[in-house]
Amino acid sequence: MSDVPPVLALDALADRAAELDSADPLAHVRDRFATDHTVYLDGNSLGALPTAVLPRLTDVVQREWGELRIRSWEESGWWTAPERIGDRIAPLVGAAPGQVVVGDSTSVNVFKALVAAVRMAPEDRDEILVDAATFPTDGYIAASAARLTGRTVRAVPADAIAEAAGDRTAVALVNHVDYRTGRLYDLPAVTAALHAAGALAVWDLCHSAGALPVTLDAAGVDLAVGCTYKYLNGGPGAPAYLYVRAEHQPRFDSPLPGWNSHADPFAMADEYVAAEGAPRGRVGTPEILSLLALDAALDVWDGVAIADVRAKSLGLTDFFLECVAAAAPAQRLRPVTPVPHAERGSQVSLSCADAGGMMRELTARGVVGDYRRPDVLRFGFTPLYTRYTDAWRAARVLADILEERPHTRPDAHPDTPAGIRADAPAGGEREGTP
Numbered sequence: 466m467s468d469v470p471p472v473l474a475l476d477a478l479a480d481r482a483a484e485l486d487s488a489d490p491l492a493h494v495r496d497r498f499a500t501d502h503t504v505y506l507d508g509n510s511l512g513a514l515p516t517a518v519l520p521r522l523t524d525v526v527q528r529e530w531g532e533l534r535i536r537s538w539e540e541s542g543w544w545t546a547p548e549r550i551g552d553r554i555a556p557l558v559g560a561a562p563g564q565v566v567v568g569d570s571t572s573v574n575v576f577k578a579l580v581a582a583v584r585m586a587p588e589d590r591d592e593i594l595v596d597a598a599t600f601p602t603d604g605y606i607a608a609s610a611a612r613l614t615g616r617t618v619r620a621v622p623a624d625a626i627a628e629a630a631g632d633r634t635a636v637a638l639v640n641h642v643d644y645r646t647g648r649l650y651d652l653p654a655v656t657a658a659l660h661a662a663g664a665l666a667v668w669d670l671c672h673s674a675g676a677l678p679v680t681l682d683a684a685g686v687d688l689a690v691g692c693t694y695k696y697l698n699g700g701p702g703a704p705a706y707l708y709v710r711a712e713h714q715p716r717f718d719s720p721l722p723g724w725n726s727h728a729d730p731f732a733m734a735d736e737y738v739a740a741e742g743a744p745r746g747r748v749g750t751p752e753i754l755s756l757l758a759l760d761a762a763l764d765v766w767d768g769v770a771i772a773d774v775r776a777k778s779l780g781l782t783d784f785f786l787e788c789v790a791a792a793a794p795a796q797r798l799r800p801v802t803p804v805p806h807a808e809r810g811s812q813v814s815l816s817c818a819d820a821g822g823m824m825r826e827l828t829a830r831g832v833v834g835d836y837r838r839p840d841v842l843r844f845g846f847t848p849l850y851t852r853y854t855d856a857w858r859a860a861r862v863l864a865d866i867l868e869e870r871p872h873t874r875p876d877a878h879p880d881t882p883a884g885i886r887a888d889a890p891a892g893g894e895r896e897g898t899p
């Protein structure tokens with residue numbers, strides 16, 4: 466350890482931040498977003514606004530809706546937008562075209578994926594495994610899917626799911642990155658272990674797609690879902706997506722077979738006949754305004770390689786962890802996000818006393834992250850618009866606040882990993898998100 470007082474060490478890192486920014490091959494991509502002086506580290510909850518969205522939506526509203534009206538379903542490509550935009554997301558999740566369809570919320574797609582997976586599995590496989598620390602909606606929906614299909618749900622820590630799968634497991638629902646700790650799970654290895662047990666793998670990609678490489682096709686993933694309002698910057702309430710592996714599509718039996726997934730929707734037939742391919746995952750009328758906002762938002766990816774995004778994400782989170790270590794001793798700010806790159810998503814979560822109060826103070830000083838109960842400060846790093854100087858400034862403001870509050874210490878949770886109390890209240894985690 467050096468003798469330099471921590472705060473001076475942090476100030477010394479400011480020059481390095483500037484150097485890293487000037488060497489950043491993705492620096493120019495920030496210009497594709499509406500930004501201001503705020504240090505915005507909440508893109509893992511709501512991505513920033515790409516500048517292409519407003520002109521596109523203006524045209525969609527004024528011309529496509531205002532002038533063309535009903536003709537736009539065909540002439541403006543509205544009807545096929547769910548699969549067309551799905552094909553734009555596909556390369557970001559390692560999928561060949563024709564397997565991703567956009568629409569509905571993540572929650573609804575979790576439902577479609579789980580029920581369809583159970584329907585594909587042998588009848589004697591009577592359990593659905595879910596990741597015990599999952600984002601709540603996945604657990605709620607899995608419980609309902611189990612009740613509806615006569616299965617049971619078993620919650621298992623994500624790092625034990627591979628071993629927990631057995632001859633009773635129909636399907637496991639796993640988060641690629643844990644929303645609270647930022648821990649990244651090994652999608653290819655867990656998928657392979659589930660397959661070895663004869664189970665299907667459904668992945669929730671909400672916290673990974675757009676921030677790191679996802680290899681759905683190569684890993685043999687069966688089904689996957691994800692939202693588009695985080696690292697894909699689609700906007701508040703942007704529709705989610707569903708991936709159904711091509712070889713499973715003929716057996717994909719949707720629990721929500723709406724008219725949009727009919728082979729011939731405008732036949733208005735009494736009998737349901739499922740469409741072929743990705744459109745089989747559709748339900749009702751697409752959310753055109755938010756779908757086309759997402760379409761415009763995806764333009765930010767032009768010429769951007771996901772490998773460069775991952776490299777910058779790790780660079781940013783490494784640098785932020787270094788700044789945090791310089792800003793405060795670990796007793797005051799304890800990283801709960803894994804240090805090994807293979808286990809780190811694109812966020813840094815810090816356990817901290819009075820984390821809710823700390824985040825309010827950070828936000829008031831222009832550093833926006835969020836707070837997750839009981840004691841987690843979450844900082845999301847979207848490599849497309851976050852700079853190293855933002856990481857440094859966030860740590861500087863954290864250090865200032867801690868200096869003004871010398872008596873707060875993180876609660877000790879010796880028996881639980883990652884600072885998450887086993888008795889933590891579920892849900893109701895709105896603090897820090899407007």
Ligand SMILES: Cc1ncc(COP(=O)(O)O)c(C=O)c1O
Binds near residue numbers: 573644672
């Ligand atoms: C891992 C995960 N799954 C699902 C959701 C919720 O999805 P939605 O609100 O789109 O249904 C979120 C966040 O909102 C999430 O973080």
Ligand SMILES: Nc1c(O)cccc1C(=O)C[C@H](N)C(=O)O
Binds near residue numbers: 511702898
């Ligand atoms: N979807 C959200 C919303 O509509 C309001 C506030 C927050 C969200 C989120 O996405 C939360 C997020 N999934 C999380 O990781 O905590």
